[in-house]
Amino acid sequence: MNKKILALAIGSVLSAGAYADINNILITEYVEGTANNKAIELTNYGAEYTFTATDTLQYSSYDNVIQNAAKENVLEGVTIGAGETIVIANGGAEAELLAAVTANSARVILSGTYDEAKYNSMNFNGDDHVALVDGSTTLDVIGTDSDWGANKTFIRRFADGDVTPAQSSSHVFNNWNEQIRDVAGTDTSENNFTDLGLATLAAYAADTGPQVVQMLPEDGGSFKATLARYVGQPVSLPLDINPDEDGDQSMRVARTFSFDYSNFRNNMVLSYKRPNMQPNQENVAGSSAAVAANAQNKDYSLLIESETKAADGDIPYYPDFSADPANNYIRIDDSVTGLEGVISYNSYNDIYTFTVSNTLTSANFTHNTPRQDRYALKKALAEVASGDIEVKVATQNVLNYFNSPFGGAQNNNGDNRGATSFSEYEKQKAKIVAAIQGLDADIVGLMEIENNGFGETSAITELVNEINLAYDEVKLSKESKDNSSSNRYAFIGFDSNGDTIIDADDSIGGDAIASGMLYRPAKVTLDAVKIIPMPSQHDDPVVNDNGVVVKNYTNAVLESGDNYMRDSLAATFIVNQTGKKLTVAVNHFKSKGSTCVEDWDGVEFGDTTKLSFNKDKALLDEFGSNDDLQGNCENFRVAAAVQLGEELNKISGDKVIVGDMNSYAQEDPMLVLTENPTAKELKAARKTFIGKEPQFGENGQVITKTYGYLNAVGMKDAEHGKTSWSYSYEDEIGSLDHVLITPSLKDRLVDAADWHINAAESPLYDYNEDRKGDFADAFYADDVFRSSDHDSAIMVLGYTPGETDSGQPVHLTKAGGFINVPYTIPAEAGALTGDIAEITLSNLDGNVYVDMSKVTSPKVALTADGEQVLGLELIGAKSSLYTATMTLKRDGEIVPNSTVSMTVKVAGADSLEPKVVVPEYDNTGGGSFGMFGIMSLLGFGFLRRRKAK
Amino acid sequence: MFKKTALCIALSALFVGVNTQAATIYEKDNGDSLKLYGEVGVGGHISPNYEYAEFFQDKSYVDDSFATMGIKGNYQAVYYRLELDYERENWKYGSGDMVLSIDKMFIGYHLTDNHAIEFGLTDTALDDYDKYGDFTFDTTVETGEAGDQANTLKYEGNLSNFKAGVSYSYEGESSSGAAYGDVINGYFGLFTDYVDVIAGAETRTGSDGESKYGEQVLFAFGARAYITESIAIGFNAYVEDEDIAQESTPVDITDPLNPIKTYNDYQTLRNKGGLVSARYKLTEKWEFTGSYNFEEYEAWAIQNAQYGKADFSWGDERTWGTVGVNFKPSSSVIFAVEGNFGEAAQDAYAYARVYF
Incomplete structure (x- = not known):
């Protein structure tokens, strides 16, 4: 573009009818030079005008009114003649600038210096807009509140047809010309005062539209390098940013529209070609690969801002969002194309910002991970083999589900963290209920449910009762229907106070929230309950160099040394x-937010006794406490992982670990529970205790043992070629919530997936009614979306009827008065259609009298040939232990190799009331005298195991 | 660990000839006899230290009065005994009340002059010798053997200078009635004019989750050396591995004093202790005793390492000494005072006993 500056007599463009009005005054030049060389040129295209007290020149997002040395409005009382051009300059501007204005026969009005007027001096520095304001009405603007105009000079352009430009209440890039020829005849922008004070306008330039952002080979794959080439210019974001790479490389939503605490604005973050996966999700925490992934996330991120500060719930550039939130949602991983705006660089946060200038519609968004309702989830999950028993296990965070403020049982363990009004509570409940019903799992682990007992009005009771309302079809013939009563849930209670009843006085642990579990008695029977106590940490509080306890900005102790989970x-x-x-086992490990004592190791406080706001985070960053991006307390979570692994090792059989481990997939606690293939040093926290018992001593312990669990969702993701996540934090996503299985379940695993109903969604869709402006009702729906902040995860396991663990009877529950005995007809029996299957029971429990004459034994004709599982229904079998013997007859003769015998336990299904489960003796040394006792007497007692200490 | 039988065991060990005081009800020419015997004693612990968890209440004096009355007799090779104790339940978790209980009730049979078997409620074999080598009475190291048990079958015999015993108790119980499982113990000893040596062992099969007591193995050793007519020294020690349940689940709390629980997660805890003691007989009526004791319970170390619990004042192990004076105005009467120093459970123990 060629520079063309025209010097015109203002009078020639003034209309005859000009009148004194601030609306005729324009910002015609902007100078942001070195040091205090800052100036704004104003030209009056109307009649003479005297600025009033409400006429101000403002700058920055704080709208600082520029004042004079007396700390008064610098414009007030200044008269600007018809057609006159004046310059408002920083009181500290260099003589060169002032001389240039004088040479151009213009007046300079000086603002106060910083010493005189502080932030009300003329202090814009390139990341501030400057505006002429009448009262609260912005009249004319240059610039935005992001990095756009440092060390630059801009001059106003003519409008089309050499027409005098009009005031513009927002920054329009094309209104301004940066190329100005200096006194030496060279185009320069920095410290160019040549035109300052002259009523000149640059030539009109047609708006050719925004440039399309395109990654070039010379960018070396760096998206920041790409963005740097477009700073300050109007651009658009296309579907394919890198033509040299196969497929489309669009911008993806990395953080959906939400409140950004770094900038205290509502905005969102996009990322180049994929959302930002937390580095430790796919790379071992602290590894070079994780470091590289982190760098790439930073490189690929782009903050999306609006020209004006977005009101709560409203996206200024996407009005359809709040007008119809149910259809115009923005989810993480959405591709966003067609955005137009200006790119700037925010050095403080080291991120490029894209200030949107056009208006978007839903057509600008493509949902790569679309919403999936309960039916879509069910359809997406693989099914067990025909005839097999399906057992689905899920994990669901209920986002601080508290009912104690709304008529629920008193919480003796802490204060409310959830809904703050009954209306919010009802909304929260509806969403959680919908989510759990939608999961349709047989066992559901819950996190963050209020720890207010197991009585009639406890949170878990109320939640389960509400869920069960949907299962009102009691006819056995309709057992397969979604609303069948066989889908009802019971919850697991725990007799914590040892009074042999489960009631309001019991709890799990001592936190205000607890983990809980629901199960369907029609599918599974509760056999044992164990509370696994998690570690607590008890060390000295963090002190400064003088031994004084350091406090945070709220005057609370920074790190007391006492930590719990x-x-x-x-x-x-x-x-x-x-x-x-x-x-x-359902778990909720210590979060990454608050600190543990290890996080402060090596941090130098000097003689500081109290930290200012956010100084704690700055110190942790400065001293590298979180260099491996695991957040705080990873050593404490490692201690928890070991405790969990060890305690579960005491339980035989197949095991599943679900819940919020507050650890991404490749972080230390997960490496302990799964495997540690890179032999990373994993350290458990110091001074931890299980109950009162010390766990790893004064110095903590390096953990070399791993527990071999498999990540079910990760395994199935690998099969399906996809990546799941369960949580969104700042601009990254990853899985804090996991479903881990013992290798013994690997072949039983049919499918596993995260249900992306929460993490991908904006918090605007949650139950909260505040921080949503006028749109709280518009965003809320009684559906599953944003029912919590964590995504649910679900796993499908398949079982063959009649299979058992070694020595265990087949557990048959009575439904409708009968039991269904699975008869697995062996292949070698050569079964043929029409063969008759028969069954006999014999009672094994001498303490139970069973009148076998009242047990009807069916004879069932086969309808297919060969190996098969046949269900034989018996009526009248009382609860007891039996031997069931099944055989085939053909023409009245027993078919060879067809007889199958098994031990079965007949019992009623668990009731929906929580039951006290008395643990069986665990054979840890309470008895079973045998050879060892004899050996001991003979002097071989040293061979005995000793576990304590 | 403190057991009601401690004192009577100590006394029976001291007064080997106590039965000579018994009142004979009849004695036939063929040797059949029936005798009444017993003892009456008053005394107690002075300035006991409650922290040591040996007494039911934190008091400056804990009464330890005790009475026994029994009959014993024989019909040729068959012998029997019934013994009643009236004692104060002054131990940890005891009621503090005087309680009457059957201490012994058994029938025995002399296989030969040197070999006999007994069945019933009686001392287990090791119970007779677990304190061997200790010349003091009540304030020294306690060996954690099973003590008296019902349903006990016991064999004892001697050959030349050797003596041995072994017993089997079906479903033994602790002094508070908690299940031990079956108890087997025994000893083997050499007795000479100059030195006696006893080795013993015990094992319990455990309660199978019925009580906190799991499997147990104990080894005990005792010895005496008679230096002169008036001076003797002794040595006694034991080591015990005892499985104790760390978890319990109430099943029935209808009786709050005796809740029924299931027990799990048994952990093996090691206890050990030992002492050296000495006795000096000044005259027939006056004698002096002393001992130096060491004891270590793994449970102490565990609690000392626990968060939020006070450490034991003596640390992970304790040592203490005793000095005692016995005055026996007749062979049936004794007055005794035993003073303690070091990490002991009381400052002194004093009593008077009359045997009949």
Whole structure:
């Protein structure tokens, strides 16, 4: 573009009818030079005008009114003649600038210096807009509140047809010309005062539209390098940013529209070609690969801003968002194309900002990970083999579900963290209920449910009752329907106070929230319950160099040395119609937010006794406490992982770990629970205790043992070629919530997936009614989306009827008065259609009297040939232990190799009331005298194991 | 660990000839006899230290009065005994009340003059010798053997200078009635004019989750050396591995004093202790005793390492000494005072006993 500056007599363009009005005054030049060389040129295209007290020149996002040395409005009382051009300059501007204005026969009005007027001096520095304002009405603007105009000079352009430009209440890039020829005849922008004070306008330049952002080979794959080439210019974001790479490389939503605490604005973050996966999700925390992934996330990110500060719930450049939130949602991983705006660089946060100038519609968004309702979820999950028993295990965070303020039982463990009004509570409940019903799992681990007991009005009771309302079809013939009563849930209670009843006085651990578990008695039977106590940490508080305890900005102790986490709940079930045990442990490890003592190791406080706001985070960054991006307390979580692994090792059979481990997939605690293939040094926290017992001593401990669990969702993701996540934090996503299985379940695993109903969604869709402006009702729906902040995860396991763990009877529950005995007809029997299957029971429990004459034994004709599983229904069998013998007859003769015998336990299904489960003796040394006792007497006692200490 | 039988065991060990005081109800020419015997004693612990968890209440004096009355007799090779104790339940978790209980109730049979078997409620074999080598009475190291048990079958015999015993107790119980499982113990000893040596062992099969007591193995050793007519020294020690449940789940709390629980997660805890003691007989009526004791319970070390619990004042192990004076105005009467120093459970123990 060629520079063309025209010097015109203002009078020639003034209309005859000009009148004194601030609306005729324009900003015609902007200078942001070195040091205090800052100036704004104003030209009056109307009649003479005297600025009033409400006429101001303002700058920055704080709208600082520029004042004079007396700290008064610099414009007030200044008269600007018809057609006159005046210059408002910083009181500290260099003589060269002032001389240039004088040479151009213009007046200079000086603002106060910084010493005189502080932030009300003329202090814009390139990342501030400057505006002429009448009262609260912005009249004319140059610039935005992001890095756009440092060390630059801009001159106003003519409008089309050499027409005098009009005031513009927002920054329009094309209104301004940066190329100005200096006195030496060279185009320069920095410290160019040549035209300052002259009523000149640059030639009109037609708006050719924004440039399309395109990554070039010389960018070396760096998206920041690409963006740097477009700073300050109007650009658009296309579907394919890198033509040299196969496929489309669009911008993806990395953080959906939400409140950004770094900038205290509502905005969102896009990332080049994919959302930002937290580095430790796919790379071992602290590894060079993780460091590289982190660098790439930073390189690929682009902050999307609006020209004006977005009101709560409203996206200024996407009005359809708040007008119809249910259809115009923005989810993480959405491709966003067609955005137009200006790119600037925010050095403080080291991120490029894209200030949107056009208006978007839903056509600008493509949902790469679309919303998936309950039906879509069900359809997406693979099904078990025909005839097999399906057991689905899920994890669901209920986002601080508290009912104690709304008529629920008193919480003796802490204060409310959830809904703050009954209206919010009802909304929260509706969403959580929808989510759990939508999961349709047989065992559901819950996190963050209020720890207010197991009575009639406890949170978990109220939640389960509400969920069960949907299962009102009691006819056995309709058992397969979604609303069948066989889908009802019971919850697991725990008799914490040892009074042999489960009621309002019991709890799990001592936190205000706890983990809980629901199960379907029609599918599984509760066999054992174990509370696994998690570590607590008790060390000295953090002190400064003088031994004084350091406090944070709220005057609370920075790190007391006492840290806790929630106990885990492990329940062992028997899968009905089998003799297989399945233990599910639900967990909620210590979060990454608050600190543990290890986080402050090496941090130098000097003589500081109290930290200012955010200084704690700055110190942790400065001293590298979180260099491996695991957040705080990873050593404490490692201690928890070891405790969990060890305690579960005491339970035999198949095991599942679910819950919020507050650890991404490749972080230290997960490496402990799964495997540590790179032999990374994993250290458990110091001075931790299980209950009162010391765990790893004064110095903590390097953990070399791993527990071999498999990441079910990760395994299935690998098969399906996709990546899942469960949580969004700042501009990254990853899985804090996991479903881990013992290798013994690997072949039983049919499918596993995260249900992206929460993390991908804006918090605007949650139950909260505040921070949403006028749009709270518009965003809310009684659906599953943003029912919590964590995504749910679900896993499908398959069981063959009649299979058992070694020595276990097949557990048969009575439904409708009968039991269904699975008869697995062996292949070698050569079964033929029409063969008659028969069954006999014999009672094994001498303490139970069973009148066998009242047990009807069916005879069932086969309808297919060969190996098969046949269900034989018996009526009248009382709860007891039996031997069931099944055989085939053909023409009245027993078919060779067809007889199958098995031990079965007949019992009623668990009731929906929580039951006290008395643990069986665990054979840890309470008895079983045998050879060892004899050996001991003979002097071989040293061979005994000793576990304590 | 403190057991009700401690004192009577100590006394029976001291007064080997106590039965000579018994009142004979009849004695036939063929040797059949029936005798009444017993003892009456008053005394107690002075300035006991409650922290040591040996007494039911934190008091400056804990009464330890005790009475026994029994009959014993024989019909040729068959012998029997019934013994009643009236004692104060002054131990940890005891009621503090005087309680009457059957201490012994058994029938025995002399296989030969040197070999006999007994069945019933009686001392287990090791119970007779677990304190061997200790010349003091009540304030020294306690060996954690099973003590008296019902349903006990015991064999004892001697050959020349050797003596041995072994017993089997079906479903033994602790002094508070908690299940031990079956208890087997025994000893083997050499007795000479100059030195006696006893080695013993015990094992319990454990309660199978019925009580906190799991499997247990204990080894005990005792010895005496008679230096002169008036001076003797002794040595006694034991080491015990005892499985104790770390978890319990109430099943029935209808009786709050005796809740029924299931127990799990048994952990093996090691206890050990030992002492050296000495006795000096000044005259027939006056004698002096002394001992130096060492004891270490793994449970102490565990609690000392625990968060939020006070450490034991003596640390992970304790040592203490005793000095005692016995005055026996007749062979049936004794007055005794035993003073303690070091990490002991009381400052002194004093009592008077009359045997009949």
